[in-house]
Amino acid sequence: MTTIHRAVHPARLRAADLTVGYDGFTVLDGLDLDVLTGRVTTIVGPNGCGKSTLLKALARLLRPTGGTVLLDGADIASRKPKDVARTLGLLPQAPTAPDGLTVADLVARGRHPHQSWYRQFSGADDEAVRSAMDLTATRDLADRPVDSLSGGQRQRVWIAMTLAQETDLILLDEPTTYLDLAHAVDVLDLVDDLSREHGKTVVMVLHDLNLAARYSDSMVVMAAGGIVAEGAPADIMTPDLLSEAFGLSATVVDDPVGGAPMVVPIGRCRRR
Ligand SMILES: Nc1ncnc2c1ncn2[C@@H]1O[C@H](COP(=O)(O)OP(=O)(O)OP(=O)(O)O)[C@@H](O)[C@H]1O
Ligand SMILES: [Mg+2]
Secondary structure, three states, X not given: OEEEOOOOOOEEEEEEEEEEEEOOEEEEEEEEEEXXXXXXXXXXXXXXXXXXXXXXXXXXXXXXXEEEEEEOOEEHHHOOHHHHHOOEEEEOOOOOOOOOOEHHHHHHHOOHHHOEOXXXXXXXXXXXXXXXXXXXXXXXXXXXXXXXOOHHHHHHHHHHHHHHOOOOEEEEEOOXXXXXXXXXXXXXXXXXXXXXOOOOEEEEEOOOHHHHHHHOOEEEEEEOOEEEEEEOHHHHOOHHHHHHHHOOOEEEEEOOOOOOEEEEEOOOOOOO
16 A cells, blocks of 8 residues: 655544444455544545445444544544534535425534534524535525525535534535536635635545545545555556556646646547
8 A cells, every 4th residue: 555644743533443334244444544634635436435434434423343433532432422523524425404494404503513402503603604605605595495406506505514513624525526617616625725724624535536636635545445545646646556446547647737646547539
């Protein structure tokens, strides 16, 4: 396995010898991962290799059959769910909202971990919801039922809900799915701001290798339930790795904007 870290930041979130699966079948087997604090880490890999399983395990939604997930040095399984939800927010790959729930109500649900019987919805909650909707340009959708939105609008609304949670750690499973390229770039610029200006730690899953390379401090390349390479995009994105992880024949050039590695698949190439 290739492991190249450019800078050492203490990991607030760590998988140690993590083994996770479903109904007796193992997906991740003894996986180790340190999530770099304040940085953007992107997990890539072929369909079914275990990316979402890893994210769910990191967020305490799946209980490991072996090993541990450590949040701030403590086993995440021993922490109260609400306590975890104030520190770590997960946008799952295919979230579902109750029928008829409005956008404003869905985004407000991001504030639940901050409430209790003695602490009702406050001005700070209102402000967090408003700010999350501004950042995702979803304010004009506030009164619409979530189930009436287009795929891309819905995706932005779910991102707003995750941001309203105001956690230091944000896990996003394919946040750009359904988004047109302009909105995808907006979301990734927002991720960049969250990391650089607000010190958030972001772990996301993306399929677009070129956007992943451009927006990530570190990439984690998975295949068949394990990590095959990990490190700064410029250090790890090679034709050999793409062949090993994806079975993809490709060349890697410098992105003319910014110089990140850019993957150009060979495939069938014909002038049109
Ligand atoms: N709830 C579940 N019950 C049983 N098996 C599951 C469940 N969720 C995922 N799996 C299986 O676990 C393996 C890993 O799935 P996972 O969703 O983690 O893949 P992924 O890398 O996120 O793929 P994709 O790119 O398609 O989203 C697959 O074989 C999948 O069929
Ligand atoms: Mg997935």
